[in-house]
Amino acid sequence: MFNNLNLVALPPEHEELRLGIRALIADTITDLPSDRRARSWAGFDADFSRRLGAEGYLGLTLPKAYGGGERGPFARFIVVEELLSAGAPVAAHWIADRQSAPLILNFGTEEQRQAFIPRICKGQLFFCIGMSEPGAGSDLASVRTRAERTQTGWRLNGQKIWTTNAMHSDYMIALVRTTGTAADRQNGLSQLIIDLKSPGVTIRPVVDLAGDAHFAEVFFTDVDLPHEALIGAEGEGWRQVLAELAFERSGPERIYSSVVLMDAWIRHLQAVGRKDSGTRMLVGDLTARLGVLRAMSIACTARLEAGESPVVEASLVKDLGTSFEQELPLRIGDDLAAHPDEPVDAELHRTLLYVTHLAPSFSLRGGTREILRGIIARGIGLR
Amino acid sequence: MIAIHEIVEPFGRILTSAVPTSVVRAIERGGNANVFWAKIAGSGYLDALVSEEAGGAGLYGLSVHALWQELGRQIVPLPVGETMIARALLADAGVSAPNGSIALAVATPGQDVIVSLGRVADNVLVDDGSHLHLVHATRAHIEPTGIVGDLAARMHWDSFDGSIQIDQPECGLRAITAVLRAAQIAGAADHLVTVTAAYCNERIQFGKPIGRQQALQQSIAVMAEDALAARIASQIGCAAGLNPPLAAVACAKSVASASAARIAAIAHAAHGAIGISLEHDLQLYTRRLHEWRLSEGSEAYWNNLLGGERLQSCEGTIDFARLHCS
Numbered sequence: 001m002f003n004n005l006n007l008v009a010l011p012p013e014h015e016e017l018r019l020g021i022r023a024l025i026a027d028t029i030t031d032l033p034s035d036r037r038a039r040s041w042a043g044f045d046a047d048f049s050r051r052l053g054a055e056g057y058l059g060l061t062l063p064k065a066y067g068g069g070e071r072g073p074f075a076r077f078i079v080v081e082e083l084l085s086a087g088a089p090v091a092a093h094w095i096a097d098r099q100s101a102p103l104i105l106n107f108g109t110e111e112q113r114q115a116f117i118p119r120i121c122k123g124q125l126f127f128c129i130g131m132s133e134p135g136a137g138s139d140l141a142s143v144r145t146r147a148e149r150t151q152t153g154w155r156l157n158g159q160k161i162w163t164t165n166a167m168h169s170d171y172m173i174a175l176v177r178t179t180g181t182a183a184d185r186q187n188g189l190s191q192l193i194i195d196l197k198s199p200g201v202t203i204r205p206v207v208d209l210a211g212d213a214h215f216a217e218v219f220f221t222d223v224d225l226p227h228e229a230l231i232g233a234e235g236e237g238w239r240q241v242l243a244e245l246a247f248e249r250s251g252p253e254r255i256y257s258s259v260v261l262m263d264a265w266i267r268h269l270q271a272v273g274r275k276d277s278g279t280r281m282l283v284g285d286l287t288a289r290l291g292v293l294r295a296m297s298i299a300c301t302a303r304l305e306a307g308e309s310p311v312v313e314a315s316l317v318k319d320l321g322t323s324f325e326q327e328l329p330l331r332i333g334d335d336l337a338a339h340p341d342e343p344v345d346a347e348l349h350r351t352l353l354y355v356t357h358l359a360p361s362f363s364l365r366g367g368t369r370e371i372l373r374g375i376i377a378r379g380i381g382l383r
Numbered sequence: 384m385i386a387i388h389e390i391v392e393p394f395g396r397i398l399t400s401a402v403p404t405s406v407v408r409a410i411e412r413g414g415n416a417n418v419f420w421a422k423i424a425g426s427g428y429l430d431a432l433v434s435e436e437a438g439g440a441g442l443y444g445l446s447v448h449a450l451w452q453e454l455g456r457q458i459v460p461l462p463v464g465e466t467m468i469a470r471a472l473l474a475d476a477g478v479s480a481p482n483g484s485i486a487l488a489v490a491t492p493g494q495d496v497i498v499s500l501g502r503v504a505d506n507v508l509v510d511d512g513s514h515l516h517l518v519h520a521t522r523a524h525i526e527p528t529g530i531v532g533d534l535a536a537r538m539h540w541d542s543f544d545g546s547i548q549i550d551q552p553e554c555g556l557r558a559i560t561a562v563l564r565a566a567q568i569a570g571a572a573d574h575l576v577t578v579t580a581a582y583c584n585e586r587i588q589f590g591k592p593i594g595r596q597q598a599l600q601q602s603i604a605v606m607a608e609d610a611l612a613a614r615i616a617s618q619i620g621c622a623a624g625l626n627p628p629l630a631a632v633a634c635a636k637s638v639a640s641a642s643a644a645r646i647a648a649i650a651h652a653a654h655g656a657i658g659i660s661l662e663h664d665l666q667l668y669t670r671r672l673h674e675w676r677l678s679e680g681s682e683a684y685w686n687n688l689l690g691g692e693r694l695q696s697c698e699g700t701i702d703f704a705r706l707h708c709s
Contacts, residue, residue: 001576002611006445007618009709085701262700266693275694277687284686287693288637290700291630291708292616298709299615320608370601377600380580380607383592 001380005299005313014075021057021082029088035350037087038260041253042214042358044168045089046126052090053123058097062105067118073304077297081252087260091165091214096120096127098251099244100173103191107232107240112193116171130160130174130194130218131241137162138371141185141238145176145220147192154178154192154230156200156223166216167203172196175237178230189237192229199223210357243309248366250300250314255293255321257362258328261355262286264348265332272342282335286328293321312379315372322363329356390442391449397426398457404664410460411532416503420461420484429463432471432625439474448566448621452614455570458671460534462486462500464563469508471625472515476549481506481517489557489679492542499678501536502527509543510556516543531661532670552625558632561679562620565639568675569617571668572610572642575650578665579603583653599653606649609642616642619708630707633689636680643676 028048029037036043052058060076062068069075083090101120104112119125136142145158160166160174172194180188196203200223205213232240269279296317303310333352336344344352363369401422402410410416423429431450433439442450447467454464462484469485483505490496491511498507507523509516523538552559580603583594593599620627620635647669651658658665676682696703 001573001607005611005615007615007622007709081701081705085699256701259700266700270694275691280688280690280694281683281686282690283693284633284637284688284690285682287630287689287700287703287708288616288634288682288686291634291704292612292619292638294701294704295615295619295709296612316604316608316611319604320612370597373601373604374597376604376607377594380576380603381584382580382594382600382603383584 002313007295008299008302010074014078017075017078018082021079024055025086025088033347034260034264035347035354038351038354040084040087040257041090041094043089044091046092048089049092050123053121058093058123059121062101062117066113067121073301077301084253084256092126093123095129099247100127102247103244126169128163128166128169128172130163130172132162133159134161138368142182143175147176147178153226156220156225158220160218163216163218164214166218167205169196175241178234186238188235190234191231191237191240210354246309246311246314249318252297254318255297257325258355261351262328264351268348289324293324312376315375319369319372325362326359329359387446387449390446391453394428394450395453398459402459404667407458407460407667416461423463429466430470432467433474437474443624444622445618448618451563451566452570455567456574458667462504468559478547478549487556487560492540495537495539497535498538500534501538502534510551511543514548515551516546516548518546554626557679558627559625561632561636562627564675564678565617565620565635568639568643568672569614571672572613572646575646575668576607576610579650579653602649606646609646613639613642629688629692633685634708637682637685640676640682643672647672
């Protein structure tokens with residue numbers, strides 16, 4: 001099964017990106033404490049994203065004709081891996097770079113490509129994804145936000161929720177119903193590019209259990225959009241969403257969300273000199289699994305590099321990866337609390353508890369575990 | 384450059400023809416293995432790892448992984464992979480290999496050890512901690528384990544005096560054997576995913592295939608994840624060649640061993656009672672998954688060694704994985 005996924009070495013010609021991005025990170029964010037860096041790809045810093053764009057680290061998979069680096073998925077993997085390792089605040093450009101720009105490239109008009117992609121590559125334009133609604137989470141085809149055709153374009157009414165960074169984004173790409181009724185499910189859905197400054201758009205931040213406000217509810221009340229807000233053909237929305245899935249699910253952000261904590265914990269162990277066999281076994285277990293997950297993520301990237309869309313394989317790696325990400329804080333918490341007289345500094349304590357509290361979200365975002373396992377089961381041939 | 388499938392497909396056909404499951408069962412019941420060994424020995428694949436200068440195929444890396452994985456997929460009841468390793472090490476030392484099969488063991492004189500396929504091997508290559516000794520199986524004190532169908536044997540040697548002696552590989556014999564076991568686990572695991580999915584589509588309960596139950600779909604998905612992890616992990620071990628670094632071996636054997644245990648459990652859960660019978664083929668695979676998991680160090684053994692190495696390194700987690708585990 002899945003014989004197309006095999007161990008692959010990252011090509012050496014992209015390794016110089018690693019040195020460059022490390023230097024940039026060292027120049028910009030080393031003072032960030034580990035509990036802030038543990039926010040990982042949920043950490044927002046518009047200036048940092050603009051700097052990445054200015055220095056050519058965004059749009060690495062996009063054509064030079066639109067301001068991209070045209071270097072492919074392996075190159076992007078290397079840069080993303082370094083950013084995640086450092087816990088750099090990449091949230092501002094993350095969605096635009098990972099999937100909005102590729103979507104516009106693959107399905108958009110030439111005008112849309114010119115209007116959006118160059119500025120995304122420069123880190124100047126920020127996007128969010130409008131998919132979930134209060135009544136539509138895993139059952140995405142049941143979205144009720146609706147866009148009706150008007151003389152000038154579209155009139156949008158409805159609501160999105162769990163929209164990461166809507167309050168800081170310039171545009172949302174939203175999955176909405178443009179024809180038919182809810183009973184038509186995947187048919188009659190389209191994706192629209194929504195200027196979030198449009199009248200009728202109301203954004204309300206949702207504070208998470210760690211006190212961060214990166215989620216939002218977004219309300220649309222008679223929002224007027226131009227014709228050109230539509231991406232691709234009307235009714236093509238579901239197919240577009242499916243085409244994004246391999247990009248969205250296969251990346252190393254699905255295995256590295258807890259790595260800042262892991263590094264902080266290992267530094268703690270080294271500082272206190274703990275190296276008994278129990279400690280070694282735990283460190284070895286987590287290290288071995290991460291090493292294999294990294295190889296699996298690179299194997300998926302090789303499929304993207306070959307122009308494929310490894311949706312089932314990406315689901316598999318995401319599920320395994322997020323399980324690891326979630327287990328990490330629990331094992332580390334158990335380890336530290338098993339030595340209650342060993343001093344744990346405040347920053348490590350905050351880092352541990354942040355990751356512990358947010359960990360359930362790792363297997364909810366981007367497709368819940370239960371849904372992904374159903375996809376994998378079908379991919380194996382279970383009817 | 385020959386494609387891997389062109390190397391492994393003929394090998395797979397030879398194995399299917401020589402040692403189908405009926406032969407596996409016959410050998411487990413005490414039947415003679417010689418005629419089956421001869422069929423495999425005649426194929427030339429036993430010298431797959433021997434260098435081309437020494438007359439072998441000089442295979443390494445993912446090609447070797449594919450061959451070893453196939454040995455696991457077809458639960459070959461003969462020390463084929465072990466003999467490939469032994470013949471390559473002997474050739475490197477300029478020693479001509481004996482006829483017959485060679486099992487692998489790590490033991491000091493007098494130490495009782497369980498040797499995989501010790502019941503059917505003609506020779507054993509033993510690592511005593513300082514050298515490798517090639518000894519004929521008749522020189523060992525040998526006892527069956529007493530486990531039904533088990534082809535392993537309890538063996539010990541009073542001494543290795545007079546044996547053919549060659550240098551240890553730097554990593555030790557256990558490490559290379561562990562990588563072989565990881566690849567065997569991956570092969571058997573892949574087979575079990577296929578047959579378990581097929582069984583879930585065929586077995587009807589409550590008016591529909593049991594594969595329609597979401598609870599089973601979730602389990603089988605986890606099984607597939609573990610099987611893929613075992614394959615990639617064992618490829619990491621094989622990519623490093625016949626003297627693999629500790630971290631590569633540890634990733635391979637730790638992850639494959641942990642996967643083996645869970646895969647065996649899910650396969651039995653899905654098959655229900657019939658999988659517990661001797662007559663059904665499932666146990667031929669799951670007994671071996673457990674054997675290979677426990678052979679040459681389980682996950683805890685390799686985790687311990689890898690953790691020690693990790694704690695001595697100043698590298699960050701991702702750098703360590705990138706530099707040592709890939």
